[in-house]
Amino acid sequence: MAEAKKPAPGGPVTEAPNPRTRDLDRLPIAELVSRILDEDARVAVAVRETRPAIERACQALVATLEAGGRWINLGAGTSGRIGALDAAEIPPTFGLDPERVQALIAGGAPALTGAVEGAEDDVGAAVRELGKLAFGSGDALVALSASGRTPYALAGIEHARGLGARTIGITCVPDSPLATRAEIAIVAVVGPEVIAGSTRMKGGLAQKMILHTLSTAVMVKLGRVQGNLMTGLRAVNTKLQERGVRILCELAAVSPAEAERALDAAGGSVEKALSELGRR
Structure with a gap:
């Protein structure tokens, strides 16, 4: 595999020309997109x-x-x-x-x-x-x-x-x-x-x-997640309201209607609603 050219003196490797994309401006769209995604795939490995x-x-x-x-x-x-x-x-x-x-x-x-x-x-x-x-x-x-x-x-x-x-x-x-x-x-x-x-x-x-x-x-x-559910969530829009209801149904074993009432009473805080439902 070709190695990257060394960057100019004092310059970081992020400034060096990439040998795998040297012909970028001459590629058809399909190959251009493929090259970009191939480079992106290297990122997860590095991270x-x-x-x-x-x-x-x-x-x-x-x-x-x-x-x-x-x-x-x-x-x-x-x-x-x-x-x-x-x-x-x-x-x-x-x-x-x-x-x-x-x-x-x-x-x-x-x-x-x-x-x-x-x-x-x-x-x-x-x-x-x-x-x-x-x-x-x-x-x-x-x-x-x-x-x-x-x-x-x-x-x-x-x-x-x-x-x-x-x-x-x-x-x-x-x-x-x-x-x-x-x-x-x-x-x-x-x-x-x-x-x-x-x-x-x-x-x-x-x-x-x-x-x-x-x-x-x-x-x-910090305890803001229970299992893989975001119990620290604040329901500030319709999508999050629906997600909060699903979380409460799952963790508190209540109906969607009960979960919605509890979430509304808690001002959109799943954590507070969950605590209140647990006291019942």
Whole structure:
């Protein structure tokens, strides 16, 4: 199998041309799609290799949250959006207070839907934003950067370390600044991207897999799941209302009508409804 060319001096492997996609612009659609999916298939293998580090990070985050601390995701561009996406899913899925798991993205809210030029290079912004959250030694920072060298992410890690907080880095480049400066480094070596440097692809996929594995495992260990049912769920829309009713029917052995009444009385909290049904 052909090896990737070495990236330019000082550049990470994520910037190197991928020998398997060198003729990308000349491929018919069927082959183009196949090449992209073949590269994506390599990501799960790379992420699985990081399992020991994910386990350590999970233990650290459980300890932080159990002690009353917070979990803050921080990143720029695609990495920041992935961090924000996962944090946003925690309250409705697991019923955790939104203050407990938060996310910071370089450039703020506008960067969630568009590029904010130069934001990832603003090292002062990371420190200021953590300061606004009163981030401290009892909290944990998860910094995401596919290249492992994004200034915004590195500034966040350095600041958090200086405060004595737990630090976790998620990257795709071994021996990168993020990998060496974080207390726990999760490094998924996915290799060169389909399009050189486009880390929204394999790099983004790897970070998403790692982060949702982390958040799911942490929430399970915090008791937000019973069996494989999300008992921490808050029914805030029709789909979640229906799911909550099914969970209550399964765990409390009640009829759908009884489950719906209990869920309504509990303000949409499956956990509260389950507790109330258990007292009957």
